[in-house]
Amino acid sequence: MAEVLDLVLRLVLILAVFLVLPLIVGQTEHKVMAHMQSRLGPMYAGGFHGWAQLIADGVKFMQKEDVVPAAADRRIFSIAPAVALVPYLVVLAVIPIGPGLVGTDLNVGLFFVLAVMGVGVLGSIMAGWSSGNKFSVLGGMRSAAQLVSYELPLVLAASSVAMAAGTLSLPGIVEAWEWWWLPWQAIGLAVFFIAGLAELRRPPFDMPIAESEIIMGPMTEYTGIRFALFLLAEYAGIVVLSALTTVLFLGGWQGPLLPGPVWTLIKVFALAFVVIWVRVSYPRLREDQLQKLAWLGLVPLALLQLAITGVVKVALA
Amino acid sequence: MIVVAALAVLLPFLGAVGGLLGPRSVRWAAWVAVVPAAVSAVLAAWLAIGRARVSGTLTLIETGSLPISVGLDVTELSALTGVLATVVALAVQVYSVGYMRYERRYRSYSAFISLFTSAMLLVVYAADLIVLYVGWEIMGLCSYLLIGHWWEDRANSRAAVKAFLVTRLGDVGFLFGIFVLGFGAGSFRIDDIITRFPEMSPATLTVGTLLLLAGVAGKSAQAPLHTWLPDAMAGPTPISALIHAATMVAAGIFVVARLFPVFAAAPGTLTVLGAMAALGMLGAALAALAQDDLKRVLAYSTISQLAIMAGALAARDADAAIFHLLTHGAFKALLFLCAGLVIHRVATNLMSGMGGLRRVMPITFATMTVGFAALMGLPPASGFFSKDAALAAMGEAARGGVLNTIFYGTALLTVAVTGAYATRAWLRTFFGPPAVTADDHHTGEGPATMLWPVVVLAVPALLLGFAVLTPPHLGTAVLSVALSLLGAGVVYAVWRRDRVRDPARLLGPLRVPFERAFYVDTVYSTLFVRPVWALARLVVRTDDTVVDGAVRGSGRTAQGMSGLLRFAQNGNAQVYVSGLLAGLLVIVIGAVVLG
């Protein structure tokens, strides 16, 4: 009985985290972007610096009409946002926040994470195709192409860490982490983070969405709560990416003075800030540049990282 | 002597071969046509003068049951008929040199006449019915070729086909008659048949002779198979002379006469023959009375005269029949050749286009007058004696029964009508106002080659009656001459009243049926031709739908079957894999069940 209670408690906690963290990231994005662009951003909702802006947004989305285009494939159109969102929720369940603070400690946690995150892109393809709109289809296809391309460096970089740690379990990796891994796995860190950004289709890798070209791509036809779910999925994706990078490359909860979970949160938010920062700083990559970066830049770098890891591992052994 | 007979038959045949295969020169063709005919005529005359029966067998063909003897047998009857045939043929050949000189196909024309002559002689001299039949059929072929000589005209070729088919219809019966008699007698030799007929059952005799009679009716143009003869006028005039006088039509009468003892033993057949003759003689004479075409007048008169011969045969007097055949051959050839001269002169067959030719063509007028006189049976022309003999025979027979009396009456009536139509033709041709202005091309008489045969033929036509030296039967002679003159007188009276108009107008409303020969052709066309056409169409349709349908259907079936086979090679990989897996499955099941 205690086991079941424990599980339920963990799941509720995760859900709460899942709902709260993306909101915070979203609000941060609003404010950080605004200040970087020399403006204030949301200021009114909730009183203090517009802290309740996203909640107000959510309310607004819920009130909006839920439009399904006549040419759309209705069922797939409805399922797509859920398919996009759920994988991130599932992934959160295996990410350790502190020692022992984890939804479930899976033997093959890293693998699980990578596998499930791959499913998320399906949502975007489904949305793109089912909208019955050529911009959406284009966006869906760009999503698919991007995912297939960046999946490879992502997995390679992650496997480099797994090699170094000698385990696929995420808590295991964090425990095995040492500070000198930072220079050792620096290339992997960069590759993983960049590839992860591309998987999330965040700027500067937002070719599939590109509102100025193909008008939000797969999301063109979405309104109301469904659109909100997509936005939520995006922010959840930022959280997941940041958390994974933290766990794999930055030592997770390890850190001096402060308790573990705090360290984890600090690292996650720092990475989230970087994600926002990158968005504001870099122009959008063209489709061919995107593919070139993946295949000519990241894949060789990831392979190099694998080689380095292997050599060091053998040398130490 | 048999060599002479064989030579007489072979020479015209060689002439035909020489004419067909020899050099392409009209002169050569003329010589090669005339000389053998002349030699044959001399040889035939020699045989006739010899009066001795000549016979010989060349070979015996074993057929398994009844042997066929290839041989010749010249009886008195044969010899006389042979003379008639060769003389007329010679006259026609000579005449044709003038008449057909500018004809493009003179070579084949003269060659066919030679072949015709040869075939007729073969019929006449044959010792065996099968050999006779060979000549009989060659004559049919030659008549077809010659009647259709100007085949470019569709009507001519149709007439030729008609002649061929109608005689062929009779020939079927003729052939089966030969078989019946041959098997009945156990031999095809004519002598054997004649000597052995008492052994045959009356039924066999009647059937055999009736079947022969069909062939005779076809060849000799007796009712109801006479319809080809008037149409045969489509051929060149000399051919008409040849067919009507010496060859085709004579052959039928000749065969009956030759086999007369057999016929005499079948009274039923003779009655049928008599009925046919009575029908033919009067009907044809009436038809002749209404014709406007000079050649058709002569053609119907031929039918009529042949019917008289047949009547004589039916009255059991073969000699009278043959006598009339000979004289008729002479004067009818003469009449046709004269008609040819006239037509040559005025360039039309129609009597309405003639008239007043007496002065322009005196020789023709004279000779043709002799011919008409002979036709009417006026003394002293040959026709008088022969017709008298025939009538006497029929009169003799008339005492034997009602039917024969009717035949006799018909014959007498025919004599009157004959006088009428002969007079009409004579008057319309040579008297009255000239219907055409003088033709520039042909002034005066025809060329010498045409005139000489006419003159020569006029002699027997006039005098042949004395040669036989049978005394005339006084009663019938007076009666027939009186009747003939009566007919002539009526026509002359009508003609006197208006010299331009046709004396046939006295027939009134009957004229059209007479002219159309009682619509026999129309009746045949409805009774036989149309049903045959319908049958033919049915056959064609059956062929199209059933036979062709079967063929097409089998083709389609094969295509369908091959489509099934092709299904395995249709390029659809899924089908291939289906087959593969199904086969694998069968093997697995087999392995599981058996293993």
Next chain:
Amino acid sequence: MHILYPVVVSVLLFSIGIYGVLARRNTILVLMSVELMLNAVNLNLIAFNVWLEDRLLGGQVLSLFVIVIAAAELGVGLAIVLAVFRNRRTVDLDRLRDLSEPEPEHEGRGDGAAAKEGVGR
């Protein structure tokens, strides 16, 4: 656990895959059906691996290999399908019949398009 369950599921999946391969007209759907058949095999491999307690883990390793090969197969297969689509403007198996005797209407089109491209380049 009864081994019969996974084996029967595997058989059913395999049969469904056969049906798809044989009955589907769109080449991509046929490829999907092939994937179904491969997965049926994988299920079998894993079930027997467990049942036989294979020390070498042959079943699981082989199923991994099968997955990898399936991915490779699909990559090449899709490349072929796309090449066919570029040349023929169709991926209907019914209309891809170059295995049969050549028929006039099947020729020319792809070649012509390719020739045009060649000229354009």
Next chain:
Amino acid sequence: MNEAPSYLSPTGHEIVFLLLGVVAVGAALLVVTTRQVVHAALWLVVCLGALAGCYLVLTAEFVAWVQVLIYVGAVVVLLLFGIMLTRAPIGRSADLNSGNRVVAAVVALATAVVLVTVVADGFRHAYVDLSPAGPVKQGTAEAVGAAVFRYWVLPFEALSVLLLAALIGAIVLSRTDIRGR
């Protein structure tokens, strides 16, 4: 391989497996019968996911996640990519089934009947204990990795060459700027 318990008292594992199996078979049926190409691909995802669940039940943990990663994450995405490149329409397409359909159904049904008969005959008594107390615990990443690199190295390397070949082949086939001959 001890004595097999009755089929009538299923364990928890069996119930879960059967449910997943039903989902997999049902989804597979939809894959081959649906009239929309994209739906077929999505049903394939469901089917493959259910199969991954089956693998999990059968303790093949690593294979299950590889299945999800490669099939769902890569293969199906590739398939959808191909479908969209070949202009699949939204809505039903009437011509997704070829004329071979009846034959195919017969062959497939016969295959199913034959194979089910055979395996039912052969594996009626086969049983394996999957409970945590049981002997089976071999599908972990360590175990699989050890097996691959200890016993299956040569096939693994051969497979690497195959993958390389497939990679090059796919590239050559897809590029339009490489002319034949």
